[in-house]
Amino acid sequence: MEFYRLKNNPGAVNVSDIPVLEYDAFTEQTLTLLKKREHHAVDYFTTCTGNKLRFFILIAGDDTHTIYLYSHVQDRNVKVLNSLTAHHYPMHVFEREIFEEHGILFVGHPWLKPLRYPNERADRNAAMSNYPFYTIESEELHEVGVGPVHAGVIEPGHFRFICHGENVLHLEIQLGYQHRGLSGLFASSRNMLHRALLAESIAGDSAIGHVLAFSQAAEALCSFIPPSTLQTERIVALEMERIAVHIGDTAALCGDVGYQLGQAACEALRTIVINTMQDWCGNRFGKGLIRPGGTNFPLSADIAGHIMEKLDEVRKRFGNAADLVYNNTGILSRFENTGTVSLAQARHLGAVGVSARASGLKRDVRASHPFQAYTEMKYSPPALDTGDVLARGYMRKLEADISFMVIMKLLDTFRESGSDISPKPDYLMKFKPETLSVSLTEGWRGEISHCIITDETGEVLAARLKDPSIHNWTMLALAVRGAEISDFPLCNKSFNLSYCGHDL
Amino acid sequence: MLNELKVLSDHGRQYISDLRNKPVSERFRGRPVISGEITSNEIKEVSAMCPAMAIDSRCGAIDLGKCLFCNECALMLPQRISFTNDYRISANRREDLIVRPGQTSQIRPGEVYIRKEVRHLFSKALKLREVSAAGDNSCEMELTAAGNVNFDMGRFGIEFVASPRHADGVVITGPVSENMAEALKMTYDAIPDPKIIILVGTDAISGGLFAGSRALNRKFIDEHTVDLYVPGNPAHPLTFINGVLDLLGI
Numbered sequence: 001m002e003f004y005r006l007k008n009n010p011g012a013v014n015v016s017d018i019p020v021l022e023y024d025a026f027t028e029q030t031l032t033l034l035k036k037r038e039h040h041a042v043d044y045f046t047t048c049t050g051n052k053l054r055f056f057i058l059i060a061g062d063d064t065h066t067i068y069l070y071s072h073v074q075d076r077n078v079k080v081l082n083s084l085t086a087h088h089y090p091m092h093v094f095e096r097e098i099f100e101e102h103g104i105l106f107v108g109h110p111w112l113k114p115l116r117y118p119n120e121r122a123d124r125n126a127a128m129s130n131y132p133f134y135t136i137e138s139e140e141l142h143e144v145g146v147g148p149v150h151a152g153v154i155e156p157g158h159f160r161f162i163c164h165g166e167n168v169l170h171l172e173i174q175l176g177y178q179h180r181g182l183s184g185l186f187a188s189s190r191n192m193l194h195r196a197l198l199a200e201s202i203a204g205d206s207a208i209g210h211v212l213a214f215s216q217a218a219e220a221l222c223s224f225i226p227p228s229t230l231q232t233e234r235i236v237a238l239e240m241e242r243i244a245v246h247i248g249d250t251a252a253l254c255g256d257v258g259y260q261l262g263q264a265a266c267e268a269l270r271t272i273v274i275n276t277m278q279d280w281c282g283n284r285f286g287k288g289l290i291r292p293g294g295t296n297f298p299l300s301a302d303i304a305g306h307i308m309e310k311l312d313e314v315r316k317r318f319g320n321a322a323d324l325v326y327n328n329t330g331i332l333s334r335f336e337n338t339g340t341v342s343l344a345q346a347r348h349l350g351a352v353g354v355s356a357r358a359s360g361l362k363r364d365v366r367a368s369h370p371f372q373a374y375t376e377m378k379y380s381p382p383a384l385d386t387g388d389v390l391a392r393g394y395m396r397k398l399e400a401d402i403s404f405m406v407i408m409k410l411l412d413t414f415r416e417s418g419s420d421i422s423p424k425p426d427y428l429m430k431f432k433p434e435t436l437s438v439s440l441t442e443g444w445r446g447e448i449s450h451c452i453i454t455d456e457t458g459e460v461l462a463a464r465l466k467d468p469s470i471h472n473w474t475m476l477a478l479a480v481r482g483a484e485i486s487d488f489p490l491c492n493k494s495f496n497l498s499y500c501g502h503d504l
Numbered sequence: 505m506l507n508e509l510k511v512l513s514d515h516g517r518q519y520i521s522d523l524r525n526k527p528v529s530e531r532f533r534g535r536p537v538i539s540g541e542i543t544s545n546e547i548k549e550v551s552a553m554c555p556a557m558a559i560d561s562r563c564g565a566i567d568l569g570k571c572l573f574c575n576e577c578a579l580m581l582p583q584r585i586s587f588t589n590d591y592r593i594s595a596n597r598r599e600d601l602i603v604r605p606g607q608t609s610q611i612r613p614g615e616v617y618i619r620k621e622v623r624h625l626f627s628k629a630l631k632l633r634e635v636s637a638a639g640d641n642s643c644e645m646e647l648t649a650a651g652n653v654n655f656d657m658g659r660f661g662i663e664f665v666a667s668p669r670h671a672d673g674v675v676i677t678g679p680v681s682e683n684m685a686e687a688l689k690m691t692y693d694a695i696p697d698p699k700i701i702i703l704v705g706t707d708a709i710s711g712g713l714f715a716g717s718r719a720l721n722r723k724f725i726d727e728h729t730v731d732l733y734v735p736g737n738p739a740h741p742l743t744f745i746n747g748v749l750d751l752l753g754i
């Protein structure tokens with residue numbers, strides 16, 4: 001096999017060291033690697049220079065803590081290729097993306113449709129308004145269209161159901177409404193601070209997960225190793241983000257089934273977490289806290305103590321509230337066996353993150369490709385196996401508990417030893433030329449990955465920013481199959497996927 | 505039952521009784537103050553650094569409609585620029601979001617620019633339809649929070665409703681993508697007259713970070729009169745609530 005094996009997260013490799021394979025060999029190797037259960041495709045994308053299109057694939061080896069990297073190069077006017085999706089389903093979104101951007105037809109792809117309607121799409125006749133939905137001709141069936149604007153204060157997306165009475169036979173999700181052209185702005189930006197701000201906006205609810213992934217990718221391009229206090233700060237922030245969302249989602253799930261006590265209690269607890277974040281860095285979502293090379297908000301003993309005190313209170317109270325929620329028979333009857341995704345399905349779809357773990361698929365970057373302070377810990381992710389709303393809900397409780405523990409441990413160590421103050425951010429870092437860096441973090445939704453490729457002067461040539469949602473949207477579509485359409489909001493909430501992260 | 509009582513008693517009283525004067529973290533970045541002593545060289549330097557191009561390179565004014573509240577200007581010129589934690593920074597004229605060197609006055613919606621029917625019709629109840637037009641979900645979450653147990657703007661009859669048919673106005677978040685332009689317009693058109701428009705977050709007000717992107721279509725914003733601008737990245741629930749209260753004269 002011909003690949004470059006990246007052993008570190010983040011890691012960097014000379015672009016010329018990434019093997020280039022003929023498409024047939026590329027396909028064969030990809031399918032062979034992906035046969036193994038511990039492997040999954042982290043990302044698959046193209047870069048364009050002159051008349052050449054280069055396809056990069058990143059395959060994670062979860063058991064070996066590595067990333068396999070290789071590529072394929074072809075002329076831009078080659079417009080037909082055999083589909084990888086036909087043999088390995090999780091590739092479907094990536095091939096749709098390449099199809100949409102470059103007009104390449106992937107033979108054997110089950111539904112080669114536009115993904116997000118970017119401005120630079122190959123087919124200008126493809127429009128949001130004429131998305132080719134799957135339809136069934138039948139007098140007994142009807143279609144229900146929901147969105148893009150939804151009843152709640154949430155992001156836009158369109159859901160098209162094919163129903164038999166109340167039962168959902170099929171759901172197709174059309175996204176793209178949120179497309180801002182972020183990757184393009186990122187790649188053309190010549191300003192590190194500007195890039196950090198863009199990274200924080202990929203998905204505002206995962207600002208920390210994304211800006212950390214970006215900072216790591218940038219630091220790998222200049223061999224900067226973050227000092228241990230900086231690593232502590234980053235992981236404390238990342239886990240606070242996770243706790244806040246997990247508690248907030250618990251509130252939302254309670255709200256969806258009309259359990260007001262659970263909703264109110266959890267909303268208030270989320271507020272405490274994000275207000276503590278604001279006490280630390282001035283922003284409830286942690287925007288401004290994580291930067292390449294350092295931070296503007298170094299931890300002090302006072303702030304560490306404040307975070308510990310607040311989080312300890314939240315931990316106890318959330319424990320009580322979750323006990324209440326998950327012992328309430330009314331709630332259990334709504335959550336149990338609703339929106340089930342089996343382990344086999346999760347695996348088939350290439351699911352990641354907390355939703356995958358709720359179905360028993362133990363994929364977690366903190367364990368498989370440890371980063372920052374996680375390199376010093378043996379993180380072992382919890383998992384459940386029922387894959388229903390209950391599992392996706394209860395995972396939030398299990399994960400929040402671990403996050404509390406991780407934060408306390410890190411802050412304890414910081415307080416005992418910590419006199420070193422983290423450096424200031426470095427916006428003038430010089431990147432190595434012709435290098436590709438890969439950085440993974442485990443955001444609260446799952447695997448975030450950022451890749452930056454530099455040109456011969458060390459300037460950014462291309463960037464690839466991946467939100468975990470892109471792997472998981474089809475999970476939601478499968479979860480509601482056979483369910484009553486009225487269960488859709490609950491299912492949707494239990495995944496809480498990102499629209500803007502998908503659409504960028 | 506005992507467990508319920510325990511959770512209830514832990515929960516205690518979360519309600520913020522005085523939303524007008526509730527203090528927030530000292531580090532929260534709200535209204536900036538720029539020293540009148542700032543020199544033209546300093547202005548040049550800091551405006552070139554600002555990643556949002558929010559600082560006027562001639563006079564040194566900060567445009568809160570463009571500012572992303574990243575704090576870098578204050579770190580660069582700590583003697584000249586600082587962000588106070590004054591979160592009441594909503595305005596109803598675009599130019600009132602511009603804070604000039606030497607200016608220490610607060611930002612408030614100008615009474616004379618409020619359309620007569622707004623207070624007359626909506627001050628007892630204001631129902632709003634929210635449209636996220638490529639927002640990053642942080643402003644959206646803050647708007648949801650504005651109605652939660654802490655901020656509870658519902659006490660003033662202000663709430664988000666599920667249908668534009670039930671709404672008195674639209675709240676827009678996000679820089680307005682080309683792909684959402686039509687849905688935004690359709691939602692607005694479906695709201696009965698008279699109606700108001702509120703822009704929440706820097707992205708909505710100016711396009712923010714995405715201002716130059718070809719994936720945007722801000723025609724709707726350019727063609728309509730905006731009743732309230734609520735800056736922030738994201739806008740704080742208190743910035744939104746206070747802005748709306750000022751608009752309605754509550």
Ligand code: SF4
Binds near residue numbers: 572574575576577
């Ligand atoms: S805080 Fe605002 S004005 Fe200052 S540098 Fe950041 S974006 Fe520019």
